[in-house]
Amino acid sequence: MQSRSTLSNSPIPDDGEAVSVRRPVERFHLGQNVHDEDWIASEIPLALHYNDHAHVVMMATPMDLEDFALGFSLSEAIIESAEEFESVSVHQRLEGFELSVRIPEARVEAIAQRQRNLSGRSSCGLCGTQQLEDVVRHPPRVGRGPMVPGANLHRALAALDSAQPLNSRTGATHAAAWADSGGNLMLVREDVGRHNALDKLIGAMAKRAVAVDGGFLVLTSRASYEMVQKAATVGISLVVAISAPTALAIHLAESTGVTLIGFARATSHVIYTHPDRIGQAGS
Structure with a gap:
């Protein structure tokens, strides 16, 4: 699985990566039905494991999966910096994809303490969260940042x-x-x-x-x-x-x-x- 390296106008990955599929449709327009085909975005289960421990299953588009694993680990405060993201391997399974991530063992122990073994959906980042304090997590105050017209x-x-x-x-x-x-x-x-x-x-x-x-x-x-x-x-x-x-x-x-x-x-x-x-x- 290769991640895109550029920002924009980059081609959609090959259909082997199943990011979209063609399906037959009936188009209705101005009183007429037309047989046609349409491109449909793929949505597959994505299982994230840390140090061989199952953590979360999300529904996602199967592209840029290594970016996802690193970004999720940072945005959910599972790790404090990208340097703690030791490795990730992507495995295609019959049902979807499994991302096996290696991080410091102390971080895995912290996950267990948070008691977060959540089953998410593409529209929900909190599904399965067991503790209220895990939902209302207040990050530190951000820095000054840029001035933008x-x-x-x-x-x-x-x-x-x-x-x-x-x-x-x-x-x-x-x-x-x-x-x-x-x-x-x-x-x-x-x-x-x-x-x-x-x-x-x-x-x-x-x-x-x-x-x-x-x-x-x-x-x-x-x-x-x-x-x-x-x-x-x-x-x-x-x-x-x-x-x-x-x-x-x-x-x-x-x-x-x-x-x-x-x-x-x-x-x-x-x-x-x-x-x-x-x-x-x-x-």
Whole structure:
């Protein structure tokens, strides 16, 4: 399994990686039915094991899986740095994929103490969490981060559509993107699950040692609590979402120092927390 190394316009992986499939459909338009075929995004079980201990099963798109394993480990505070991510091996099984990760044994013991053996879905990052404190986890306050003129937010958003080849084909995936402070897209990752797309992006950034204080995060989804939590955990200070935030996401962003923006469009956006990082939209 090879991960993409570039940000955008990179080809969709071969169908051998099963990221999308063709299926027969009946199209109805202007009173007529047409027999046709459509590209459908794949969604498969993905089992994550740490030091041979089963931890979580997610539903995900089978691409950029090594990025996902590293990003999930960081965003869920299973490890503190990419240096603790010793190795990952990807195994294709009949039912899906198994990711076998090696991390320091002390980190595995900490997982057991948290009592998190969760079974997740692509739309849910908390399914199966056993303890309330595991849900409402407050990351440390983020650093100062960059100052970004509003126009640069819009520049990144304008470039994002063409940087999502799988969504262009299927219309079924979310994207998480990293842009520099000038609004230039640096990395993009896609998945049927918004949490998975963000974890893939975080992993890709960690592998390339991308500094989190040099840019901002763009999400093609709502800004839920879990998305802000993952971003703050790795130190991202500016989160831009095309849809709305939740009240709990705003609360977490306020308390961790994250600038949270929702309803981001080509010419407009709404700032919910810490507006001092954002210049005027025309600046």
